[in-house]
Amino acid sequence: MMIPLLNIPTQALFGQLLLGLINGAFYALLSLGLAVIFGMLNIVNFAHGALYMVGAFVAYFLLNLGGLGYWWALLLAPIIVGLAGVIIERTMLQRLSGLDHLYGLLLTFGLALIIQGVFQNYFGSSGLPYEIPDLLKGGKNLGFMYLPNYRGWVVVFSLIVCFATWFAIEKTRLGAYLRAATENPTLVRAFGINVPLMITLTYGFGVGLAALAGVLSAPINQVRPLMGAEFIIVVFAVVVIGGMGSIMGSIVTGFMLGVIEGLTKVFYPEASNTVVFVIMAIVLLIKPAGLFGRTA
């Protein structure tokens, strides 16, 4: 049934709202990883989008070379990319600790270009198909809209992962170590905690989240070498709006901006590509530390 609302069919409205929520889920997962990495390593990880893409490619390789399907990819891709992150941190980023933010930003930006370049060289720019797993094919008619099962799964699963990460950081002992080490790593280390190891694992975990988002995205957006490059600028805007390094800020802002973007597509489609940056400019003017940031 279609009930016009402000002359807009509800089917279209809810359809865009769902798309917005899905994009929001990806924004939240990616910006969450960025926030964790920035909070702990003080590094603006420009390689995040490239590692999100690598996550999707790992899923593709696991399926086509190893015969391992979606559910295995969901488990293995974050671990494989996380291990790659551990190697990147140990061999490169660790050497930059104590230097200006700019060095980490340049290094990770360079890494992103190299990783994307290599994949583009072998796979071109067009997308490789990745099938929705059998269990999540089809959809449900909710009366006011049609909900594809896979999209519902992406939203619910992302929410679970986001809140599990929030819980681990804000409510557990390990999370207390992480928060304390963000403030004063030297003192936390002097309490007997191996902070350098914790930093390495945090980077691995953060990029593992990006890979997880990549696997989730593969059946919706296909697997493409530039899939991360297109996304990452918006994700950085999300991080800035939420407040650099804020965990809850990343989650709430990620979903919120996805939805706002979706609604803009319904009400004023021309602005849908820029609305996030307009919001970023306004937030920076009014609250430079971001909506959930502690200090400017």
Add this chain to the structure above:
Amino acid sequence: MLDTTSRPLLEIAGLEAWYGESHILHGVDFNVRQGEVVTLLGRNGAGKTTTLKSIMGMVGKRKGSVRFEGHETIAMASDKIARLGVALCPEERGIFASLDVKENLMLPPQVKPGGLPVEQIFELFPNLKERLSSQGTKLSGGEQQMLAIGRILRTGATLLMLDEPTEGLAPVIIQQIGHTIRKLKAQGFTILLVEQNFRFASTVADRYYVMEHGQIIDSFANSELEANMDKLHEYLGV
């Protein structure tokens, strides 16, 4: 009665330390025996805090020898040194703003058996028990100091290094901290104290070392304090 013949718990010889290019410690030698309270005295900038940080492995570059319970720690990272049973309560207290009081208190992991149970820490510092869910940095200066001392008592560390624990505190809180240090000493803890306030130090210390320009220039026992008062005034410029 102190056993002055036993091997020291902490032996420091020829300790040099740098912050970047700045050479701060120029060959520090002293020792602390099991169960003693030893105080480092000296003017601002003499190298007292750097000495504690060097023992803990928190400065950029160190040379010389720091032996704890016979283990040479000069090349160890600070987390390994802490695991041997050395704990620092820093001058700036180091309370974490993003953690509540309970999380701050429980943060340092247990490194050895024999740490104080939390109930006993609350007996020493009853204020902390009432403020457990407050944000760490919302506490008063005195309460923050109690939290900074309390959290290292849990860990089982046998050498406690307290850097100016009375700085900026009200007399009644200073008394409470003095009482705590005497109680800890009675329980067998070894304490290395940095103090500017030697009147406070005289109520708890067994021995003193005086530092100037990154070196130890004098030492005496608490019983010799009165006899050394004039010299001490000169050293400390008070």
